[in-house]
Amino acid sequence: MDSIIVADKLNFYYQNEGEAPQRVLKDLSIQIAPGEFVAVLGHNGSGKSTLAKHFNAILLPQGGVCYVNGIDTRQEDKLFEIRQQVGMVFQNPDNQIVATIVEEDVAFALENMGVEPSEIRRRVDEALRSVGMYEFREHAPHQLSGGQKQRVAIAGIIAMRPRCIVLDEPTAMLDPRGRQEVMRTIRRLNTEFGITVVLITHYMDEAAQCDRVVVVDDGVILLDDTPKQVFSHVEELKKVGLDVPQATELIYELNREGLSLPRDIISEEECVTVLAELLSHSR
Amino acid sequence: MLKDITIGQYFPGKSIVHRLDPRMKIILTVLFIIMLFTANNFAGMGVGILFLVVGYLVSRIPFSMIGKSIKPVVPIIVFTAVLNMFFIEGGRVLFEIWVLKITTEGLSLAAMMALRIICLIAGTSLLTYTTSPIALTDGIERLMSPLKHLKVPVHELAMMMTIALRFIPTLIEETDKIMSAQKARGADMESGGVMQRAKALVPILIPLFVSSFRRAEELALAMECRCYHGGEGRTRMKQLKLSYLDFVCCGFVVFCLLATIVCNNLLPSVY
Amino acid sequence: MSTPVIQTENLSYVYSKGTPFEKTAVENVNIQIEKGAFVGVIGHTGSGKSTLIQHFNGLLAPTSGKIWIDGEDMWANPKEIRKFRFKVGLVFQYPEYQLFEETVYKDIAFGPTNMGLSQEEIDQRVREAAGFVGLTEEQMAKSPFELSGGQKRRVAIAGVLAMRPEVLILDEPTAGLDPRGRELILGQIQEYHRRNGNTILLVSHSMEDVAKYAQKALVMNDSRVFMYDDVDKVFAHAGEIEQMGLSVPQITRIFLRLAQLGYPVSSDVYTIEQAKAQLMTLLKKGERPNA
Numbered sequence: 001m002d003s004i005i006v007a008d009k010l011n012f013y014y015q016n017e018g019e020a021p022q023r024v025l026k027d028l029s030i031q032i033a034p035g036e037f038v039a040v041l042g043h044n045g046s047g048k049s050t051l052a053k054h055f056n057a058i059l060l061p062q063g064g065v066c067y068v069n070g071i072d073t074r075q076e077d078k079l080f081e082i083r084q085q086v087g088m089v090f091q092n093p094d095n096q097i098v099a100t101i102v103e104e105d106v107a108f109a110l111e112n113m114g115v116e117p118s119e120i121r122r123r124v125d126e127a128l129r130s131v132g133m134y135e136f137r138e139h140a141p142h143q144l145s146g147g148q149k150q151r152v153a154i155a156g157i158i159a160m161r162p163r164c165i166v167l168d169e170p171t172a173m174l175d176p177r178g179r180q181e182v183m184r185t186i187r188r189l190n191t192e193f194g195i196t197v198v199l200i201t202h203y204m205d206e207a208a209q210c211d212r213v214v215v216v217d218d219g220v221i222l223l224d225d226t227p228k229q230v231f232s233h234v235e236e237l238k239k240v241g242l243d244v245p246q247a248t249e250l251i252y253e254l255n256r257e258g259l260s261l262p263r264d265i266i267s268e269e270e271c272v273t274v275l276a277e278l279l280s281h282s283r
Numbered sequence: 284m285l286k287d288i289t290i291g292q293y294f295p296g297k298s299i300v301h302r303l304d305p306r307m308k309i310i311l312t313v314l315f316i317i318m319l320f321t322a323n324n325f326a327g328m329g330v331g332i333l334f335l336v337v338g339y340l341v342s343r344i345p346f347s348m349i350g351k352s353i354k355p356v357v358p359i360i361v362f363t364a365v366l367n368m369f370f371i372e373g374g375r376v377l378f379e380i381w382v383l384k385i386t387t388e389g390l391s392l393a394a395m396m397a398l399r400i401i402c403l404i405a406g407t408s409l410l411t412y413t414t415s416p417i418a419l420t421d422g423i424e425r426l427m428s429p430l431k432h433l434k435v436p437v438h439e440l441a442m443m444m445t446i447a448l449r450f451i452p453t454l455i456e457e458t459d460k461i462m463s464a465q466k467a468r469g470a471d472m473e474s475g476g477v478m479q480r481a482k483a484l485v486p487i488l489i490p491l492f493v494s495s496f497r498r499a500e501e502l503a504l505a506m507e508c509r510c511y512h513g514g515e516g517r518t519r520m521k522q523l524k525l526s527y528l529d530f531v532c533c534g535f536v537v538f539c540l541l542a543t544i545v546c547n548n549l550l551p552s553v554y
Numbered sequence: 555m556s557t558p559v560i561q562t563e564n565l566s567y568v569y570s571k572g573t574p575f576e577k578t579a580v581e582n583v584n585i586q587i588e589k590g591a592f593v594g595v596i597g598h599t600g601s602g603k604s605t606l607i608q609h610f611n612g613l614l615a616p617t618s619g620k621i622w623i624d625g626e627d628m629w630a631n632p633k634e635i636r637k638f639r640f641k642v643g644l645v646f647q648y649p650e651y652q653l654f655e656e657t658v659y660k661d662i663a664f665g666p667t668n669m670g671l672s673q674e675e676i677d678q679r680v681r682e683a684a685g686f687v688g689l690t691e692e693q694m695a696k697s698p699f700e701l702s703g704g705q706k707r708r709v710a711i712a713g714v715l716a717m718r719p720e721v722l723i724l725d726e727p728t729a730g731l732d733p734r735g736r737e738l739i740l741g742q743i744q745e746y747h748r749r750n751g752n753t754i755l756l757v758s759h760s761m762e763d764v765a766k767y768a769q770k771a772l773v774m775n776d777s778r779v780f781m782y783d784d785v786d787k788v789f790a791h792a793g794e795i796e797q798m799g800l801s802v803p804q805i806t807r808i809f810l811r812l813a814q815l816g817y818p819v820s821s822d823v824y825t826i827e828q829a830k831a832q833l834m835t836l837l838k839k840g841e842r843p844n845a
Binding site for chain 2: 112
């Protein structure tokens with residue numbers, strides 16, 4: 001199938017006044033297929049947010065090309081088509097909710113697109129149900145918890161019926177409960193509705209839940225593989241300021257002590273199984 | 284604490300008054316104000332009061348709320364009443380000390396003025412008590428939409444109002460937080476003279492401005508991501524439709540207005 | 555035993571008392587925090603932990619109950635409450651949003667200046683605090699708004715350190731940072747604790763961080779103190795803690811599961827090092843009979 005997002009040799013520079021331009025993206029190429037659930041990892045300033053902003057034409061490539069659904073993002077007359085296809089959710093839930101009532105906010109994008117009122121109503125209800133916030137449709141945003149606000153923000157994007165949704169550290173400002181709610185919602189959108197997800201995150205346990213992990217460092221892609229493969233590169237990840245799940249780290253440490261356990265352990269259950277086997281042998 | 288200030292006077296409910304079209308409510312409020320100012324005797328004013336009583340009863344807003352909304356303007360009411368009382372002469376003299384005279388006419392005019400202001404406040408409060416801020420904004424936007432042809436940025440103004448309403452609670456919370464943080468660093472905001480207190484506000488206002496700009500920037504980006512491009516070609520989820528209820532209420536208000544005019548003509552004016 | 559640095563007696567706090575929005579945020583808290591302890595404070599949002607720590611430096615006054623700092627009744631004379639704010643430094647969540655001065659130096663000096671110290675004393679404290687969080691001389695002359703997010707946060711922390719508080723309370727100092735930024739800040743706090751021996755209260759959602767850095771843990775649940783004890787004793791109650799909606803470190807969960815499966819591991823493991831050490835000894839023991 002055709003890729004939903006194709007970035008080919010992207011280059012991007014930031015320039016602060018009176019300083020030399022900083023190259024943030026360096027000939028970076030990536031393709032994202034429909035239905036994928038991709039995590040993008042990288043420390044602050046690695047260029048991952050800049051990359052994500054190319055996916056819905058908030059930033060335009062200064063070198064190279066970026067296609068969304070086959071459309072070159074530099075085509076100005078297709079701007080709204082691109083933004084409708086690839087929705088974006090940001091870190092701070094407070095700063096992306098526009099209206100004073102939840103359902104009005106979810107309707108915002110559809111109103112901008114000029115959708116018929118009855119159709120807006122239908123799609124707003126559908127979007128609110130898919131993130132589990134239908135009961136809160138008449139609440140004011142400030143009465144909600146962080147996780148709930150973030151789900152409303154996601155509903156506001158889902159209502160546009162995008163093919164892909166890009167989330168820029170959506171859980172960074174949430175407590176563990178809120179993080180769980182949001183992750184569950186995102187996973188559901190991917191599995192049940194087949195929406196392509198690009199999740200930028202600092203949390204390794206979240207990345208471990210994805211199909212594919214892309215590690216960006218200094219404007220280039222360092223690793224791009226399944227979570228199991230990526231997290232087996234413990235040393236490389238630590239070198240670029242990233243972590244691995246504790247389960248992976250424990251196995252890695254044990255292997256350094258001379259054991260030879262499988263290197264691709266990323267989940268708790270896998271780790272328990274491996275350790276149980278190890279302990280029963282030595283008993 | 285700042286958080287305790289209630290923002291927006293809206294009392295959610297399902298009464299007839301709540302369900303009226305906001306545009307109609309705004310028009311009716313304007314008519315009510317006209318009614319108050321046409322009334323020139325107590326009978327006419329009585330019609331206005333009767334209208335208010337019916338309005339509050341139907342919308343189930345407790346009458347004590349009137350007291351609450353009038354409280355801040357009590358000095359103005361007293362001031363106007365006192366001025367009228369002492370400086371309007373005519374009719375029988377009731378009381379006289381030194382150069383001050385209180386006459387029957389002065390007294391009734393003072394009462395009229397006080398009643399008028401009280402009714403004015405109570406009436407407009409009824410509008411805000413029964414209409415959510417967003418419906419109000421919506422109503423204003425649509426009533427003003429003919430002005431678009433005169434190049435008045437009606438949509439933009441309404442959008443600004445909505446965003447302001449949305450961010451007031453957020454910014455109040457933020458102010459609270461910044462105040463606590465600076466107090467924790469020993470900032471003293473409770474003592475000192477006017478100058479010192481004004482100076483003590485700097486550590487609160489600067490971070491507040493900086494964060495408001497940051498929020499504005501992020502919000503603009505989020506709005507762009509949701510295809511916002513001004514009011515052109517925009518539809519709305521909630522259509523405003525006038526129902527028979529709106530016309531019934533409108534009829535009632537027009538009837539009250541006519542009653543006031545009849546009272547004006549049949550009974551002597553207090554002026 | 556020496557006087558606890560923070561002590562409370564039946565401390566309760568009720569928000570908006572006497573209105574329909576009345577809500578008890580902290581109920582009957584009796585706690586004694588020893589001088590020099592490094593305490594992790596955990597509890598989910600709304601458990602009352604933020605309200606409690608705001609009592610420790612007098613930003614909130616208890617609705618009922620008492621609180622002593624270093625043996626002194628905090629609210630004996632409300633006019634002198636500022637004294638306690640200098641004794642107990644509080645770094646709020648996202649503290650970078652409180653920066654306001656023209657330069658980093660001036661911003662760090664805000665606290666010490668409010669204390670009414672001499673110029674030299676202020677200068678010395680500012681430089682010392684900046685040193686702790688690794689700010690360079692060049693950065694000190696910059697506007698705080700020119701720095702990166704992580705740097706701004708360290709400036710804000712230095713602003714509290716410069717008051718040389720006896721107790722340092724940090725409310726989620728690593729929220730929103732990347733792993734490298736998290737480690738840097740927590741490492742600096744640990745180093746500060748090691749060198750000065752101050753009491754530190756670290757509020758965190760990350761059990762991994764509490765496990766790694768703190769010696770004791772204070773668990774808040776439903777406005778009450780659920781537990782206050784050494785970290786290993788607290789994590790031995792992993793099951794109950796998880797039921798409160800808090801997550802224990804992944805490593806603890808793995809060991810808990812192994813123990814349930816009947817393997818002879820202890821369930822109070824909470825760091826990778828402990829886990830590794832325990833597994834290695836178990837494996838060596840197991841080898842002996844075979845050998």
